[in-house]
Amino acid sequence: MPAAPIARPQHQPFRPPAISILYSGFWSFASYQLYLLGQSGWEWGTLAAFVAGAMAIGQFIQAANDRFKVGGHRRKVKRFRAGKMKHGNSRFGTIKDIAAAKILSNKQGIFLGTIRRKRAHRDVFYDDEGSISIIAPPGESKTMSIVVPTLLANPGQNLIVNDPAGEVYSICNLALQKAGYEVCVLTPYPNEVSTLIGQKVTDMGVDVFSSLKPDMDPGRIRGQIENIMRWVMPGKVSMDEKSEFFYRSARMLGGFFALKELSEGRKPTLPAIRSHLMEGPAFIHDAFNDAEGSTAFGGVYEELAKSLGGVLTAAPQQFAGGFGIAEQCLDPYDHFSSMGQHTSGSIFDPSSLKQTTQLLPARSR
Numbered sequence: 090m091p092a093a094p095i096a097r098p099q100h101q102p103f104r105p106p107a108i109s110i111l112y113s114g115f116w117s118f119a120s121y122q123l124y125l126l127g128q129s130g131w132e133w134g135t136l137a138a139f140v141a142g143a144m145a146i147g148q149f150i151q152a153a154n155d156r157f158k159v160g161g162h163r164r165k166v167k168r169f170r171a172g173k174m175k176h177g178n179s180r181f182g183t184i185k186d187i188a189a190a191k192i193l194s195n196k197q198g199i200f201l202g203t204i205r206r207k208r209a210h211r212d213v214f215y216d217d218e219g220s221i222s223i224i225a226p227p228g229e230s231k232t233m234s235i236v237v238p239t240l241l242a243n244p245g246q247n248l249i250v251n252d253p254a255g256e257v258y259s260i261c262n263l264a265l266q267k268a269g270y271e272v273c274v275l276t277p278y279p280n281e282v283s284t285l286i287g288q289k290v291t292d293m294g295v296d297v298f299s300s301l302k303p304d305m306d307p308g309r310i311r312g313q314i315e316n317i318m319r320w321v322m323p324g325k326v327s328m329d330e331k332s333e334f335f336y337r338s339a340r341m342l343g344g345f346f347a348l349k350e351l352s353e354g355r356k357p358t359l360p361a362i363r364s365h366l367m368e369g370p371a372f373i374h375d376a377f378n379d380a381e382g383s384t385a386f387g388g389v390y391e392e393l394a395k396s397l398g399g400v401l402t403a404a405p406q407q408f409a410g411g412f413g414i415a416e417q418c419l420d421p422y423d424h425f426s427s428m429g430q431h432t433s434g435s436i437f438d439p440s441s442l443k444q445t446t447q448l449l450p451a452r453s454r
């Protein structure tokens with residue numbers, strides 16, 4: 090629940106104490122004059138002097154009381170100001186703030202805006218490891234004023250843009266290509282995106298097994314399989330031990346068939362693994378037996394077959410749990426589905442995006 094807003098202190102009706110002191114002075118003077126009149130013979134004079142004296146004292150008391158109220162009000166305002174900043178405050182940064190934050194970077198990172206000065210304008214880019222949230226109502230130029238300039242500022246580095254509707258692609262594609270970029274689209278739904286943006290979009294696809302190589306270090310294979318198959322079979326954030334075991338078995342089973350494809354000279358794909366699983370337990374049993382004696386992947390392939398085969402023989406119900414999860418998670422990847430086509434037939438290796446090679450010469454500005 091959000092904290093209740095701190096109420097602004099209301100201005101209380103009180104008179105400035107100096108005015109009351111003035112009134113008090115006037116009544117004191119009047120009281121003295123009336124007293125003199127009383128002394129000189131006017132019989133009501135002394136009584137009137139008492140009344141005027143009481144008025145003078147009354148005004149003095151009011152001045153003291155108002156002074157007290159002023160102090161209280163000032164303290165409340167001070168507390169209100171301190172409370173208002175309890176959760177932070179904000180204001181527009183000055184050029185000094187920006188320079189101190191070291192975000193006047195050289196066209197690298199996320200474009201934040203331009204500081205307009207009399208002689209020269211300076212573009213401000215955030216180039217650090219934090220993330221940035223842009224908050225504004227719909228249609229307030231978030232994409233046009235931040236995202237598009239960031240992409241087109243030519244930082245000379247690889248960019249990954251999460252652009253589900255293809256909006257940013259439709260705006261920036263041609264300009265990026267003109268600047269020398271190779272623009273790759275990864276989408277399981279190229280036809281839908283093409284219709285949305287009115288441009289032909291071709292899916293590069295994702296080769297999820299691109300990091301598995303027949304000659305890779307055997308010590309890394311199991312970890313790599315776990316990572317790849319976790320992408321396909323993520324499970325839930327918090328799972329009990331039994332579910333955890335089933336998911337681990339399912340990932341290993343999927344990984345085993347990926348190694349099988351590779352060891353037999355085929356490119357592993359998720360639709361192919363799905364087809365193998367659909368052949369049923371007898372086929373899987375035979376596949377484990379076939380792996381016996383294999384030296385593929387430094388023996389890891391045979392070892393994986395043995396451990397999975399051991400579970401299949403000794404605890405068929407437990408094996409069935411992992412098998413069921415694997416079947417369920419691979420269900421969307423049949424040969425004809427969007428996800429199946431997106432992940433098979435591609436040679437695009439996502440890890441190539443991490444290459445540090447500068448593809449473009451940085452443009453001098």
Ligand SMILES: Nc1ncnc2c1ncn2[C@@H]1O[C@H](COP(=O)(O)OP(=O)(O)OP(=O)(O)O)[C@@H](O)[C@H]1O
Pocket residue numbers: 225226227228229230231232233234
């Ligand atoms: N500097 C600009 N020059 C020309 N047109 C602009 C500019 N900034 C915004 N627009 C236009 O204003 C519209 C809304 O801008 P934009 O798409 O950037 O807003 P948005 O905040 O990203 O909206 P949404 O919340 O829908 O994503 C777009 O049609 C865009 O073409």
Ligand SMILES: [Mg+2]
Pocket residue numbers: 231232233
């Ligand atoms: Mg937008």
